[in-house]
């Protein structure tokens with residue numbers, strides 16, 4: 075048992091990190107779509123969203139350190155930081171490494187949000203969708219528990235929720251975007267357009 079403690083820790087921390095990162099994405103979408111109505115309060119949802127993202131990063135660090143500490147399959151620090159340098163399922167592990175960098179980028183830009191341009195924060199934050207997709211792909215290709223019933227049910231439930239909320243989010247932003255036909259035109263602009271058309 076003691077020789078397998080790091081392997082069990084890697085698996086458990088991986089599943090918790092994935093669950094927390096996914097919950098953070100779902101909470102973020104619940105916030106932007108207002109899918110839960112006026113209750114719970116947006117400030118509470120926002121705090122929970124940030125908290126979940128922060129501890130997802132901590133559990134990912136535990137997951138990666140346990141993978142390195144486990145002696146059954148040898149992973150060096152380089153193997154867990156640079157994609158395709160290890161020999162154990164290099165593609166499946168690469169999805170995890172890219173997810174780690176995306177998670178770190180989303181968290182660090184959120185911590186520095188007040189000091190960086192909103193446009194940059196927003197673009198990096200959109201990488202959460204790639205983070206969700208890649209970390210799920212990583213779990214389904216690298217994980218020992220990828221065929222266990224409860225894990226598969228959780229993955230299907232979370233993926234369906236994210237797809238539905240993302241569709242609501244896209245629909246809401248399409249509705250909000252002003253079109254040339256519906257955009258309100260100020261009376262002065264309308265007069266000047268009319269006079270230039272008649273000249």
Ligand code: HEM
Nearest residue numbers: 085088089091092154170171173174209213216217218219
């Ligand atoms: C440097 C980054 C990463 C490396 C090197 C890495 C490595 C690994 C390895 C070797 C496994 C197989 C463990 C086993 O035998 O089951 C695994 C599984 C897993 N990883 Fe990662 N991982 C990384 C990042 C991530 C991230 C960012 C997440 C989620 C946020 C994650 C979630 C998972 C999950 C859910 C499993 C499946 C655990 C199981 O089936 O029991 N990993 N990872």
